[in-house]
Amino acid sequence: MVVTTTGKNNKQDWAWKFWQVVPIYPYGQRRTLRKEVVKDAIWTFDQIQGIFYVVVPIRMTVVKLEAGGLLVYAPVAPTPECIRLVNELVAEHGDVKYIILPTVSGVEHKVFVGPFARQFPKAQVYVSPHQWSFPFNLPLSWLGLPWGKTQILPEDIQQTPFASQFDYAILGCINLGLGQFAEVVMLDKRSRTLLVTDTIVAISEKPPEVLELDPYPLLFHARDSATEPIIDSEESRIRGWQRTSLFLFFFRPLVLETVPFIQALKDLTDAPERSRKAFFGLFPFKWREDWYHSFEKLRGNGRVFVAPILQTLILNRDPQAVIAWADKVASWDFVRIVPCHFDNAIAATPQEFRQAFSFLEKSPQSPPSANLPEEDFEVLRQINSILQGSRIISQAKEKI
Numbered sequence: 001m002v003v004t005t006t007g008k009n010n011k012q013d014w015a016w017k018f019w020q021v022v023p024i025y026p027y028g029q030r031r032t033l034r035k036e037v038v039k040d041a042i043w044t045f046d047q048i049q050g051i052f053y054v055v056v057p058i059r060m061t062v063v064k065l066e067a068g069g070l071l072v073y074a075p076v077a078p079t080p081e082c083i084r085l086v087n088e089l090v091a092e093h094g095d096v097k098y099i100i101l102p103t104v105s106g107v108e109h110k111v112f113v114g115p116f117a118r119q120f121p122k123a124q125v126y127v128s129p130h131q132w133s134f135p136f137n138l139p140l141s142w143l144g145l146p147w148g149k150t151q152i153l154p155e156d157i158q159q160t161p162f163a164s165q166f167d168y169a170i171l172g173c174i175n176l177g178l179g180q181f182a183e184v185v186m187l188d189k190r191s192r193t194l195l196v197t198d199t200i201v202a203i204s205e206k207p208p209e210v211l212e213l214d215p216y217p218l219l220f221h222a223r224d225s226a227t228e229p230i231i232d233s234e235e236s237r238i239r240g241w242q243r244t245s246l247f248l249f250f251f252r253p254l255v256l257e258t259v260p261f262i263q264a265l266k267d268l269t270d271a272p273e274r275s276r277k278a279f280f281g282l283f284p285f286k287w288r289e290d291w292y293h294s295f296e297k298l299r300g301n302g303r304v305f306v307a308p309i310l311q312t313l314i315l316n317r318d319p320q321a322v323i324a325w326a327d328k329v330a331s332w333d334f335v336r337i338v339p340c341h342f343d344n345a346i347a348a349t350p351q352e353f354r355q356a357f358s359f360l361e362k363s364p365q366s367p368p369s370a371n372l373p374e375e376d377f378e379v380l381r382q383i384n385s386i387l388q389g390s391r392i393i394s395q396a397k398e399k400i
Helices: 080-093 107-121 216-222 234-250 261-270 273-278 291-302 308-312 319-330 350-355 374-389
Strands: 002-004 033-038 042-051 054-064 071-072 097-099 124-126 150-152 165-175 180-188 194-197 256-258 286-287 335-340
Touching: 042 080, 054 080, 054 194, 054 216, 054 234, 071 080, 097 107, 107 124, 150 165, 165 319, 216 234, 234 291, 234 308, 234 374, 261 286, 308 374
Parallel strands: 071 097, 097 124, 124 150, 194 335
Antiparallel strands: 002 033, 033 042, 042 054, 054 071, 165 180, 180 194, 256 286
16 A cells, blocks of 8 residues: 655644544644555545544545546545645546545544535535434534535435445434434445445554554553653554554453552652653553453454444444344445544455444354453443433344
8 A cells, every 4th residue: 555645744734723623632733644545546544533642543535436536435634734635636536526424423524524525615525314413403504514515325326426336335323312323334346445434443463554653642552551651662652552442442441450549649749750741640550461462352363343332332222223234235245444443444355344243143143253352341331331221322122
């Protein structure tokens, strides 16, 4: 894969002026990394986002249209750097014709669509059905989407102008109680590439390249405890990425121990000045020596899987609908999956995609090659019980 940045070291080039709408790291400064996934056909644009230095790539995919022009799936922050990199493709392959918002609940995706579309005023915007906003349901134009150029994706793709090249499957409206979950996956039939938002991920052994542009979050989590100094090395970056992955998927994996407050206060007081800055008030932690075993089980040698939070809090609200949707997607012919987060351009078969959803079945026909570390689900189960008990989310349904 060909990796491209603008080569500039200019903070104005990375500026995202609407960061206060969703105030998460890296706030008003977002680097962009472009990769050519399929030669002269598909490019990805990676940025980073996170909370408490727990960061992950967020990815936009651009596909060349057979008739000329470009389709954009899941826009990222339209910084000057990002738009410059897109315009390089426009100059060679034609205008951005279609912009796709493939989710309803992912505010980190929705917030970029309007500003991105304004940079390409000729483009038509298509959004996933069942859009909603909190605390009030507002018209799409009130959410910044361009008036007169925004349409809901129809159930029948033949009603769209890009049906000859693409197929898509809408994971229907899953009622969570507070809101809804829906996702649209798209197949570029020409390159046999499946585009997904959140439902499928895979984890690399080493950190994604975009995280290497700003390694401090990785180095923060490379430490065995919150009071150790920040040290930059390749080993530290890799260890930081692997521990960050455990954080992101399980919130608090079993191999991460929290330190009692009084002891943490004493440790912080005794720590060197450079360690205090790195501590910055995050909850005190200490990694167990066997933490890497949990990462190995989570990664499963790079296999595709459904994120634990989706398994525990979302997709199990309607197993029948999810399995029917997964069966439809698995009937397509694809050789790679490009998700919006974590690993990029994953070599995967339709069967492997389908196997990732076997957690919703009582007796799966094809069990997954490896199970996620069951013990690390404990915090997610506790969250699920609290949310269900408070009726913030609906009850999970039985496996089919």
